[in-house]
Structures are given as structure tokens and as C-alpha cells.
Amino acid sequence: MTDASDFDDAAARDAADAVYEALIARVGEGSPRPRLAPTRRTVELLGDPHRAAPVIHITGTNGKTSTSRMIESLLRASGLRPGLLTSPHLERFTERIRIDGESISDEAVARNWEEILPFIAIVDAELEDAGEEALTFFEALTVLAFACFADAPVDVVVLEVGMGGEWDSTNVADGQVAVFTPIDLDHQARLGTTITEIARTKSGIIKPAASVVSAKQPDAALAVLEDAAELTESTLAVEGDAFDVLESRVAVGGQLVSIRGLAGEYRDIPLPLFGRHQAENAAVAIAAVETFIGSGRLRLATEVVEGGLGAAASPGRLQAVGSEPVVIVDAAHNPHGAEALVAALDEYFDFDEVDFVFGVLADKDAVGIVDVLARTGGRFTVTRPESERARDVAELAAIVAARVGADRVQQSERLDDALDDARAWAAEAPKRAVVVTGSIALVGEAMSIAADRGWGRA
Structure with missing residues (x-):
């Protein structure tokens, strides 16, 4: 077992880089496998770390990472300690796993990888015996993230889907809140050639009796989400109806937004991000956090929304x-x-x-x-x-x-x-x-x- 005291900064970085090298030696995330069983088997062997904290699960075509980051920031402003998984990374893979607002430390990611590696090896061997491919990059990364969140520990996990939803490895978790950013055409070779087909794949993250929060959607996508919510006996709140952006005004360093949430209005909130689409992402984030904390019936404190959105960042986006x-x-x-x-x-x-x-x-x-x-x-x-x-x-x-x-x-x-x-x-x-x-x-x-x-x- 590796102890934290064995690491200095350089050694820890080298160890984390070695984890990434081990991950990218697997089938790449650009070629995901439509399966859940290997990920589920691995987390079961680890004692179900994916059940260690409640989950807010996020999918969509665009805006997933920005919305995930805003949700995470609002949760921190509410006094919770969140874990966040996003993808892909911009500069270093440790950006993908965040604990309480910070990228996971090199030491923590290396230590957790060492602890889960024997169990990953077991599943790899079982898959090989069955004539299947070993765990992919994203499957192994998802398991690693769950282990890191359980180890931290965190109060809530904000979980961004890698691709699609139904068969994405993150879907071994049961999100009590399922969040949908705008759905459009992308990854057609993997998800389907129409918005309806893509929405069906993404709707697979809706679990029984979940709460569903959605951005404005094309009619075809909305129809799929409505059917999925009805079949799972879940509630569905859609932007433009249950909540909305009331106003977005250009301001220094970003914009001032006024948002009607599920449980109240939030006026003239500074958002240090550019673009009307970020205001809409903020509305979805607020509705998701209102749903998680108070089932959509409890207005968030103004200082929570100001602090959460004011501290929001979305690297690589405008x-x-x-x-x-x-x-x-x-x-x-x-x-x-x-x-x-x-x-x-x-x-x-x-x-x-x-x-x-x-x-x-x-x-x-x-x-x-x-x-x-x-x-x-x-x-x-x-x-x-x-x-x-x-x-x-x-x-x-x-x-x-x-x-x-x-x-x-x-x-x-x-x-x-x-x-x-x-x-x-x-x-x-x-x-x-x-x-x-x-x-x-x-x-x-x-x-x-x-x-x-x-x-x-x-």
C-alpha cells in the first residue's frame, strides 16, 4: 500500500501521469463499448463506491460540462462537499475528477488507482475468458472516479455522461436527479442518426421515480423525455415552462442574469461567463440544485446563487x-x-x-x-x-x-x-x-x- 507520505510533488505527478498512461493504453474513449456489465461488475467487487453518495446525472449534446460545473459550484455554495466527473479534459486528466471544487490531487488519484487495480485486473481476466475486450479507458476512468469520491468522501456526486446515456459506463449509478442539456445531432455513428434516436439513448439515465430537469429541447427530443419520465414514474421540469431565463444583460466580464427557478426568482445575478447559452445553462443548474436540495419547492438563498454562479468557471468555453x-x-x-x-x-x-x-x-x-x-x-x-x-x-x-x-x-x-x-x-x-x-x-x-x-x- 502506498502512503501519502511516500510522495513528494514530483513523484506524485509522475505517479499520476503513469495512471493516465495505463488508462490510454486501453480502448480509447472515442470508441466506447455499448455495455454496462463490466463496469457494474468492477464496482460490485469494490463494494459499490458508486452508491456512497447521491448522484446528479447529466447528459445532453452541448453544455454538459458548463452545466455540471455550475451545479457543482451551487452545491458548494450551499455548504455541501461535491465530487464532479467531467470529460474530456483540456490539459491534464486529473481535471476530470474534482473534489470540493479542486482537481483531484496527484497523490490521491495514484493511491486510488493502486487500490482498485487488482479488481480491474480480475474483471479484465473475466472479460478475456469470455472473449470480450478488457475494460476501456472510460470504463476504467469511471470506476476510478467512483473510488476517489468514496475515498474523499463527498456529500453528492455530479456525474457527466461520457457519451449517450443508456449504455455509458456512468449509468451504473442511479441518479436521483437526471439533467438534460440541449440535445442535437452529434456522435451519430454511435448514438443514432436522428434527434429521436439520440434522445432515446440519452434518456436511459432516467431511473425509476427520479426527478428530471431539462433545458429547452427540439420537439422530437422532448417527446422522448416525456415518454421516458412517464414510463419511470419520474417528474419532468422543462426550461421555458417550469423555469426560465427572464433576462440576460451584457456586463463586464460576463453577464447579469435573472432566472425564474422552480421555487422562486433570482434577479441580477452576476455570471462570469459569456453567451446567452450560459445563462440557459445557469437556469438548468439552478433548477437541478433546487430539485436536489428541496425537491423543487425550496428557494435557494440569494447568497447561495450569487456565490455559486459568481464562482462558476468553464475553462475552454469562450x-x-x-x-x-x-x-x-x-x-x-x-x-x-x-x-x-x-x-x-x-x-x-x-x-x-x-x-x-x-x-x-x-x-x-x-x-x-x-x-x-x-x-x-x-x-x-x-x-x-x-x-x-x-x-x-x-x-x-x-x-x-x-x-x-x-x-x-x-x-x-x-x-x-x-x-x-x-x-x-x-x-x-x-x-x-x-x-x-x-x-x-x-x-x-x-x-x-x-x-x-x-x-x-x-
Whole structure:
């Protein structure tokens, strides 16, 4: 057994990095397996750590991580000690597992991994004997997160689905509150080719007699959620009916929002995030916490909402990582996310010209994203994230040029070179900006480059 005293900071970081190397040696999270039995078997062997605290379970197409973070922040402002699992990570995998508002320590993640590894090995061997693949990256990560939360311990777990819902490994947990952010087309090869099919997969997180909180949805998705709630005898609260955003006004560093919750109104609350979509995420978060704490009948204290939303952060989402020239990163990786990005650029910023440093993974709707971004009149510097799943630069540049014209497109194989080129262009005139988007992996790499080079420092 490894004791915390055996670790200094460098050794702990090395040990945590070794955990990540062990995880990524497994089947990647881009290729999830539609199964729950291996994850369920592993947590049973561990003594059911997924049952150590009540769960708020979150799925949807866009806004999951931002909403999860707001829920977690509101819970902390309410005096609770939450655990939070989100995915994917931007810079380091320990970001995914948070305890009481902080990324899990290197020491804790390494210690918990060492403790669960014998049980993971048992399940791996059982799967091999049955002719099945060993636990995947995300299955093993989910088990690790449950073990970390039970070890901490935490009062409540905020659990973001990795992909879909019904067969996602997080679904071994029973969420007493199921939260749905907007559902749209994404991951069609895995989840279905229509919004109805995708919504059916995501609705699988609704457990019997649960409380369901949903953002505004397309009619097809809402019909699925209504049917699922009825079948499970769950209650359903939908934005625009049971709760809503009353007003969102641009403010320094973000916006002021007024929200009608399930149990009361919250007026002129500072939210340090940009975009109307973040106001709507905040409304969903408030309704979810009202539901968890008081079954939707108890108004949250104003200071809880002000403190929770005021401390909310959503790294990689409309985040400025550089100045002179301005560099913004945004993890929009599908057309719905691109719509939110374009709307926020128009409402919250005063740029005359924008260069989109743009790269996508091969399974994403590049044409749909480009068509939305093209409405800004911006130019594109096409590049790629460091992922084997990334779309080829020349291929992507051709796609972009076909939509916007070759005169608005340049390309660079390396992200650092693409950023240098885009920043040089932006520095030539006032009110120009660089926006890095198209891939969460690309955004994370850009954030690391910006931090290393000190672009955000005065």
C-alpha cells in the first residue's frame, strides 16, 4: 500500500501521469463499448463506491460540462462537499475528477488507482475468458472516479455522461436527479442518426421515480423525455415552462442574469461567463440544485446563487487566453455549439475581423460547423489537434475553402505555427481577434501554448 507520505510533488505527478498512461493504453474513449456489465461488475467487487453518495446525472449534446460545473459550484455554495466527473479534459486528466471544487490531487488519484487495480485486473481476466475486450479507458476512468469520491468522501456526486446515456459506463449509478442539456445531432455513428434516436439513448439515465430537469429541447427530443419520465414514474421540469431565463444583460466580464427557478426568482445575478447559452445553462443548474436540495419547492438563498454562479468557471468555453492580440478559445465541436459561439461573439465582443484557428476530429460535422462560422465573414487558419482521430489538414482546408472561398483559408500542420500566423495577422490592425475552435483537444493544446508563452499576462 502506498502512503501519502511516500510522495513528494514530483513523484506524485509522475505517479499520476503513469495512471493516465495505463488508462490510454486501453480502448480509447472515442470508441466506447455499448455495455454496462463490466463496469457494474468492477464496482460490485469494490463494494459499490458508486452508491456512497447521491448522484446528479447529466447528459445532453452541448453544455454538459458548463452545466455540471455550475451545479457543482451551487452545491458548494450551499455548504455541501461535491465530487464532479467531467470529460474530456483540456490539459491534464486529473481535471476530470474534482473534489470540493479542486482537481483531484496527484497523490490521491495514484493511491486510488493502486487500490482498485487488482479488481480491474480480475474483471479484465473475466472479460478475456469470455472473449470480450478488457475494460476501456472510460470504463476504467469511471470506476476510478467512483473510488476517489468514496475515498474523499463527498456529500453528492455530479456525474457527466461520457457519451449517450443508456449504455455509458456512468449509468451504473442511479441518479436521483437526471439533467438534460440541449440535445442535437452529434456522435451519430454511435448514438443514432436522428434527434429521436439520440434522445432515446440519452434518456436511459432516467431511473425509476427520479426527478428530471431539462433545458429547452427540439420537439422530437422532448417527446422522448416525456415518454421516458412517464414510463419511470419520474417528474419532468422543462426550461421555458417550469423555469426560465427572464433576462440576460451584457456586463463586464460576463453577464447579469435573472432566472425564474422552480421555487422562486433570482434577479441580477452576476455570471462570469459569456453567451446567452450560459445563462440557459445557469437556469438548468439552478433548477437541478433546487430539485436536489428541496425537491423543487425550496428557494435557494440569494447568497447561495450569487456565490455559486459568481464562482462558476468553464475553462475552454469562450475563454480569453491571450491579449494584444486577443486570443479566445471555445470548445464548439458541432454545429449547435458553433451557433452559440457565433451568437456570443456578436453579442459580447466588438471585433471587426476574426481568424478561426480551426481543427476537427474526423467523425465531426466539419461542413456544418464551417457553415455556421462562415456567417461571421471571418478567415480560417486550418490545423489539427494532436490526435490520431484528427482530420487531415489538407482535406479539412479543402472542405473549408469549398464553403468560404480559398482566399479566406490558410493552413498549417502544427498548431503552434497556426497560432503564430493568426496572431501576426491579428496584430496588424485594431479590433482583430483569434478564435481557436472546432475540437476540445485543439482548445486544450492552445491553452497550454498560451500559458507557456504568457500571452495572458500583462
